[in-house]
Amino acid sequence: MDWGSILNNTLQGLLTPTTLAFSLAALGLAMHFGFAGLLNFGIAGFMAIGGYGYAIAVLTFGLPWWAGMLFGIFGSIIFALILGIPTLRLRGDYLAIVTIASAEIIRLLFLTTAFTDVTGSADGLFGFNTRTDGSGFQNANPFPAGSYGAGPFTYNEQTLWVLTFGIIMLVVGVFLLWALMRSPWGRVIKGIREDEDAIRALGKNVFAYKMQALVIGGVYGAMGGIVYATFANVSPGVFVTSLTFFIWTSLLLGGAATILGPVVGSVLFWTLQAFLTNVLSEVAISGILPVSTTQASTLRFVLVGVGLMLLVIYRPQGIFGDKKELTFVK
Amino acid sequence: MLNNESPQKSTDLHIGAAAPGCKKKDPILVADHIKKTFGGLTAVDVEHLEVPKNAITALIGPNGAGKTTLFNLLTGFDSPDTGTWSLMGNSLSGVPSFKVAQMGQVRTFQLTKALGLLTVLENMKLGAKGQKGESLLSALLPALWRKQDKEIEVKAMELLSRFKLDAKKDDFAASLSGGQRKLLEMARALMTDPVLVMLDEPMAGVNPALTQSLLDHVLDLKKQGMTVLFVEHDMHMVRHIADWVVVMAEGKIVAEGPPDTVMKEQAVIDAYLGSHQDTDLGEVTGRIKIIKDGGQA
Numbered sequence A: 001m002d003w004g005s006i007l008n009n010t011l012q013g014l015l016t017p018t019t020l021a022f023s024l025a026a027l028g029l030a031m032h033f034g035f036a037g038l039l040n041f042g043i044a045g046f047m048a049i050g051g052y053g054y055a056i057a058v059l060t061f062g063l064p065w066w067a068g069m070l071f072g073i074f075g076s077i078i079f080a081l082i083l084g085i086p087t088l089r090l091r092g093d094y095l096a097i098v099t100i101a102s103a104e105i106i107r108l109l110f111l112t113t114a115f116t117d118v119t120g121s122a123d124g125l126f127g128f129n130t131r132t133d134g135s136g137f138q139n140a141n142p143f144p145a146g147s148y149g150a151g152p153f154t155y156n157e158q159t160l161w162v163l164t165f166g167i168i169m170l171v172v173g174v175f176l177l178w179a180l181m182r183s184p185w186g187r188v189i190k191g192i193r194e195d196e197d198a199i200r201a202l203g204k205n206v207f208a209y210k211m212q213a214l215v216i217g218g219v220y221g222a223m224g225g226i227v228y229a230t231f232a233n234v235s236p237g238v239f240v241t242s243l244t245f246f247i248w249t250s251l252l253l254g255g256a257a258t259i260l261g262p263v264v265g266s267v268l269f270w271t272l273q274a275f276l277t278n279v280l281s282e283v284a285i286s287g288i289l290p291v292s293t294t295q296a297s298t299l300r301f302v303l304v305g306v307g308l309m310l311l312v313i314y315r316p317q318g319i320f321g322d323k324k325e326l327t328f329v330k
Numbered sequence B: 001m002l003n004n005e006s007p008q009k010s011t012d013l014h015i016g017a018a019a020p021g022c023k024k025k026d027p028i029l030v031a032d033h034i035k036k037t038f039g040g041l042t043a044v045d046v047e048h049l050e051v052p053k054n055a056i057t058a059l060i061g062p063n064g065a066g067k068t069t070l071f072n073l074l075t076g077f078d079s080p081d082t083g084t085w086s087l088m089g090n091s092l093s094g095v096p097s098f099k100v101a102q103m104g105q106v107r108t109f110q111l112t113k114a115l116g117l118l119t120v121l122e123n124m125k126l127g128a129k130g131q132k133g134e135s136l137l138s139a140l141l142p143a144l145w146r147k148q149d150k151e152i153e154v155k156a157m158e159l160l161s162r163f164k165l166d167a168k169k170d171d172f173a174a175s176l177s178g179g180q181r182k183l184l185e186m187a188r189a190l191m192t193d194p195v196l197v198m199l200d201e202p203m204a205g206v207n208p209a210l211t212q213s214l215l216d217h218v219l220d221l222k223k224q225g226m227t228v229l230f231v232e233h234d235m236h237m238v239r240h241i242a243d244w245v246v247v248m249a250e251g252k253i254v255a256e257g258p259p260d261t262v263m264k265e266q267a268v269i270d271a272y273l274g275s276h277q278d279t280d281l282g283e284v285t286g287r288i289k290i291i292k293d294g295g296q297a
Helices: A003-014 A017-035 A043-059 A065-085 A091-113 A113-119 A156-180 A184-196 A194-200 A206-229 A241-254 A260-287 A293-316 B067-074 B097-102 B119-128 B144-161 B178-190 B210-221 B233-242 B264-274 B281-285
Strands: A147-150 A153-154 B025-036 B041-052 B056-060 B082-087 B103-108 B196-200 B227-231 B245-248 B252-257
Touching: A003 A260, A003 B097, A003 B119, A017 A043, A017 A153, A017 A156, A017 A184, A017 A241, A043 A065, A043 A091, A043 A113, A065 A091, A065 A184, A065 A206, A091 A241, A091 B252, A113 B103, A147 A156, A153 A156, A156 A184, A156 A206, A184 A206, A184 B119, A194 A206, A194 B097, A206 B067, A241 A260, A241 A293, A241 B227, A260 A293, B025 B227, B041 B056, B041 B227, B041 B245, B041 B252, B056 B067, B056 B210, B056 B233, B067 B196, B067 B227, B097 B103, B119 B144, B144 B178, B178 B196, B178 B210, B210 B227, B210 B233, B227 B264, B245 B264, B252 B264
Parallel strands: B056 B227, B056 B245, B103 B196, B196 B227
Antiparallel strands: A147 A153, B025 B041, B025 B082, B245 B252
């Protein structure tokens, strides 16, 4: 077994555009579930709208990259409003069912051949980050061509630009969430998580607060999708339901009702994924385990599932959470 | 029996005979034709009800009489099939619950709703009205709300020390005992500066010593010019602190009046109190011999 390359690949997982994108989405989920108590199982749908919104705005409407990103965010706000108006008056578990279904609807809308001209159907969309008229995301890259960094953290100028952009977005996102949650607004949101009726009885418009929380978390989800789209193609195969559960796992790993938890949880989760992928395929190739390489890569998800179960049973508050503040099983 | 000094009762609250739906001299809450059915069951059917201002009104009645449903209807937590009601002349019909609370009519719940995973102080601060920092945009600018938040904290600490919860301010509300949660819920309701406080079974599950302090707090509300409407099953408490009693049975108001007279009415005894209300439980069941005042068994 080549431990050198396993270690190298695992370390690479610490800082990748994927990790950044999923950290942003996990922050959105922290807003939804950790702070406002909204059981959103459709975060992949918000990411899809962000990513596709950006790509479609650039490819079909010819908008510059920053306007395309705003378009994607705008799309997620509309989606949150449409989702929230009929469902936020209901109990939390209904929202869970509706969100998981609507995320699938979104994905299938992008998959259907009816809109192939705009969505690219199963092939998805690509080539929207570099544009001949100079209005693409990579055209705005301030880094000259070359190789940066050292060891496992070696990046070309394109990846470096994506990482820089992603880190800026993540830092801004973390700061805004922190600023919101320490304010009286955040206090009301946490109160709603505990008991809506009590908050209503104190004269707060609970529906409006829940809607604001849903929209804000949705924008974070969309930003995750956009950061993802700045380095990869968007396709319906990315924004599947299992993506939602990966983000849930990252969130619970770090601690749902915390600010840094979702970020650290995502980094750990994707680093662990990178480690397992490498180790398991090495193990399969070297014949230690009697499985094929394909089976080995599936085994990774089995282990993730087991890990999630152990996490929820033995450390439901996550790494950073206060056990008293939020446990997955109340 | 509570044999300490009797609190000052408000009397002469009504106009005409003390009958169900009678007019009050100075009503704060007026309700008309409130009807609520759940399928075939008529939960509440109140023709007319006036709650006297700056007095303590008790709402009593057997289980299932519709007291809590009436509470829910009057506070906007549930909507009636028919009916209109108003607080100090402002119509509350169809007004959502949070606006009802903003208008000064605040309630507590039968099953205490302390926000367990918020600290006691955070619970209290949530009660304050008109907080600038509670709007999304100004929440991001602490300069806009920090001063107000400090003022709210001072007010919250005053209330907490009155309710003897100030030492617990940084504890999660979940760590409080049942009785302390009742106190916290009442204190939190007072943070909204209400004019009408509606308490749903404030004494349920509270030990006798704490009952006494809760009673004093309720009486304090009246002293400070608030009006209290409460649901309670403890008849000693009702006699002790209520200025006016409204009796409900099967959704209707069956009697109204000052506590001393209303509890002697045959309709009230039949519907609610039962004929053994003043006799010892042992005597009722016949299982225990009661030692009378003279000392003979």
